Amino acid sequence: MAIHLDLTETKKISILNEFFFSFLITKFYSNNENIIYIPKDIHIYIEIPNCFEDYLSKFSILGIFKKENITFENMSPFNYPEEIITLFDRMLSIKSNDVIQKFAKEHIGVKRYSYHQINIFIKLFISQYSKFETKLRFLSDGQDIFKILNKVFIK
Helix, strand or coil, X not given: CEEEEECCCCCCHHXXXXXXXXXXXXXXXXXXXXXXXXXXXXXXXXXXXXXXXXXXXXXXXXXXXXXXXCCCCCCCCCCCCHHHHHHHHHHHCCCCHHHHHHHHHHHCCCCCCXXXXXXHHHHHHHHHHHHHHHHCCCEECCEEHHHHHHHHHHC
């Protein structure tokens, strides 16, 4: 289990620093009547915005934690289970995690993306495709309309 925090650019640095101290050091955060406690065995990942200023320098507390710059070129390979690979094989003749990763890079539709965004894209794509696949299957003039619509869906 893990928690992924995806930060956006903000001017509220002091509030976010206070949150980081409570959330990362004490593993406890409360605001009004909301209380969050994080067990020790849950990992926390913080995604810093890739912006023009040195965003990381604004949060000195983050300096004590391990940092990793993940780009598409150095991102860990995907390791999707066999049922996902089977689904990609059935719909696009994609038979490996490597080719799924290439597919995501080509079709995600944003210039700057993270490892987590790619994974979310794949999971959303699979979820929507599964609904799409089960509802549409018919022929017209001897052509499988599903194959035509499948190409449109992917785009």
